[in-house]
Amino acid sequence: LVTRGDLSDLTPAERARHYINTCEGLGLNPASQPFSFLTLQGKLVMYANRGASDQLAAMHRVNRRIVRGPEEITLGGQKLVIAVCEASMPNGRVETSIATVPMTDPANVLMKAETKSKRRATLSILGLGCLDEMELETIPASAQGPAVQVDLSRAYDRDDAPAQLAAPDALAAFA
Numbered sequence: 001l002v003t004r005g006d007l008s009d010l011t012p013a014e015r016a017r018h019y020i021n022t023c024e025g026l027g028l029n030p031a032s033q034p035f036s037f038l039t040l041q042g043k044l045v046m047y048a049n050r051g052a053s054d055q056l057a058a059m060h061r062v063n064r065r066i067v068r069g070p071e072e073i074t075l076g077g078q079k080l081v082i083a084v085c086e087a088s089m090p091n092g093r094v095e096t097s098i099a100t101v102p103m104t105d106p107a108n109v110l111m112k113a114e115t116k117s118k119r120r121a122t123l124s125i126l127g128l129g130c131l132d133e134m135e136l137e138t139i140p141a142s143a144q145g146p147a148v149q150v151d152l153s154r155a156y157d158r159d160d161a162p163a164q165l166a167a168p169d170a171l172a173a174f175a
Helices: 012-026 050-059 106-125 133-138 170-174
Strands: 035-040 043-048 063-075 078-088 094-102
Touching (some): 012 035, 050 106, 063 094, 063 106, 078 106
Antiparallel strands (some): 035 043, 063 078
16 A cells, blocks of 8 residues: 555455544544545545545635636637635645636536635645545546445444544634
């Protein structure tokens, strides 16, 4: 897992334990399913979804601000929607992230671009260079494989189950 970044050799129970350990290490609630699984180029990987980035932003007091867009642009003859998000931390550190989404669904593409840029900026400023769910749209279908589900109910033995799997209260995190 460490050298190849591939979860496929783990048993379902080991995958679930890795999932929960990753969540707990980041302070995320595993019951909220902050990560999803993707088979990419023959490797099973976890990627952070919107739930992960929103929980992390609240816990670490990441301020996210759209500084450009969402707006339609044409690049290489293709219509795209672009959004740029600036994420900042209380210590003054700032990170900027750009997101583009193909103009396929005008009703939702503006929201997708904004959400994608916020997610990318959050993961970047916190040093988590993992894929997010919106980036999957930019990966060719031929490189993707079917998603794998993990049964988290079997991840713990009765003796080592966490006392609580409740989501962190965002307001408490800000306080």
